Amino acid sequence: MRFLTVLALLGSLFFSTVSYAGPTDSSEDVSRLLPDMGLLTDIKLLDRIGEVGTQVEATASQLVVGALGFLGVPYRRGGSSAETGFDCSGLVRAIYQQTAGLLLPRKASEQAAATEKIDKNELKPGDLVFFNTMRRAFSHVGIYVGNGKFIHAPKPGSEVRVEDMGASYWVKRFDGARRVQTDANAQPQ
Numbered sequence: 001m002r003f004l005t006v007l008a009l010l011g012s013l014f015f016s017t018v019s020y021a022g023p024t025d026s027s028e029d030v031s032r033l034l035p036d037m038g039l040l041t042d043i044k045l046l047d048r049i050g051e052v053g054t055q056v057e058a059t060a061s062q063l064v065v066g067a068l069g070f071l072g073v074p075y076r077r078g079g080s081s082a083e084t085g086f087d088c089s090g091l092v093r094a095i096y097q098q099t100a101g102l103l104l105p106r107k108a109s110e111q112a113a114a115t116e117k118i119d120k121n122e123l124k125p126g127d128l129v130f131f132n133t134m135r136r137a138f139s140h141v142g143i144y145v146g147n148g149k150f151i152h153a154p155k156p157g158s159e160v161r162v163e164d165m166g167a168s169y170w171v172k173r174f175d176g177a178r179r180v181q182t183d184a185n186a187q188p189q
Helices: 002-012 027-036 046-068 088-100 108-113 168-173
Strands: 116-118 128-131 140-146 149-152 161-164 174-179
Touching: 046 088, 046 140, 046 149, 088 108, 088 140, 088 149, 108 128, 108 140, 108 174, 168 174
Parallel strands: none
Antiparallel strands: 116 174, 128 140, 128 174, 140 149, 149 161
């Protein structure tokens, strides 16, 4: 049932209300579906780096699908679960912990410091995007999902949602992109 919910959300990409769901386990089907829909076109590494490419694609797909599973969860300052709500860094931390088994720091600025800086044009699904929304660097974080869009927990009174990084609000506040280093991200020697 959760898989069908995610598929319906992916089909429209702009959603109204969604039941609270955790990450799905149907990564094989979804990892084929998401590239077909143009959401994960940047992670076609399979031909270039073999087995590592398969791991990177699977991890990115799982991260994006896991994040989309939390659409509609309400924002809650300091929140770190679907049951109680998320703030931006709590959402990112929960996704990486549940999907990739990695425990990221709690604050957005600490997440930026603990990850590898990348150029905006290097963004791939699953990378972190940071914004200055509170007059200080790295005060907001989201997960890049592809096609210039990211998922995040925006502010009190709102819910986890996908937004376009090209919107003027986000363009003016963009602070940088970061990649979380996992064993799957390591390039073959």
